[in-house]
Amino acid sequence: xxxxxxxxxxxxxxxxxxxxxxxxxxxxxxxxxxxxxxxxxxxxxxxxxxxxxxxxxxxxxxxxxxxxxxxxxxxxxxxxxxxxxxxxxxxxxxxxxxxxxxxxxxxxxxxxxxxxxxxxxxxxxxxxxxxxxxxxxxxxxxxxxxxxxxxxxxxxxxxxxxxx
Numbered sequence: 001x002x003x004x005x006x007x008x009x010x011x012x013x014x015x016x017x018x019x020x021x022x023x024x025x026x027x028x029x030x031x032x033x034x035x036x037x038x039x040x041x042x043x044x045x046x047x048x049x050x051x052x053x054x055x056x057x058x059x060x061x062x063x064x065x066x067x068x069x070x071x072x073x074x075x076x077x078x079x080x081x082x083x084x085x086x087x088x089x090x091x092x093x094x095x096x097x098x099x100x101x102x103x104x105x106x107x108x109x110x111x112x113x114x115x116x117x118x119x120x121x122x123x124x125x126x127x128x129x130x131x132x133x134x135x136x137x138x139x140x141x142x143x144x145x146x147x148x149x150x151x152x153x154x155x156x157x158x159x160x161x162x163x164x
Contacts, residue, residue, distance in 0.1 A: 051098075051106055055091065055113060062087035062117050066124050081125060088117045 047053050063069070065084025067077040095110050102110070 051102070052109070054094070055110055058087050058091050058094070059113050059117060062091070062121075066117075066120050079124065079128070081121070081128075084117075084121060084124075088114070088121060091117070 062084045064078070065080040065082075065087060067079040069078070070076065071078050091110070091114055095114060098110075099107075
């Protein structure tokens with residue numbers, strides 16, 4: 001059986017399976033690299049939406065209202081007793097409504113956070129009340145970590161919200 005020059009020649013490549021497998025593995029590696037976030041992407045992700053995140057969010061809001069963080073513009077301490085009390089009360093409601101449904105660790109953490117925040121709320125409230133009773137607004141500012149008496153601009157004064 002002689003082949004005519006017009007007929008195509010059949011070329012059998014014995015390595016085609018190995019080449020196809022290598023190409024498939026290469027594509028799988030590329031897909032896996034795309035699916036695996038880099039360190040920068042992982043840092044940008046939000047924390048998991050779980051019970052601990054809810055408690056942390058409300059505790060941070062309460063601490064902020066109790067003057068734990070400085071105002072980024074004025075560097076003065078911001079005290080918002082109304083907002084802090086609301087966040088603490090929300091944590092209390094969360095504790096009441098989840099009683100019996102939390103793990104021992106979650107229950108313990110929530111109780112400890114509530115005790116700490118309530119104690120801090122009482123301390124800050126008593127400190128502000130004592131300073132205000134002395135009739136010394138500069139002392140109230142100093143107790144909150146600022147010196148509004150020396151500041152010249154109104155925006156540099158501490159932000160204080162006290163329930164009436």
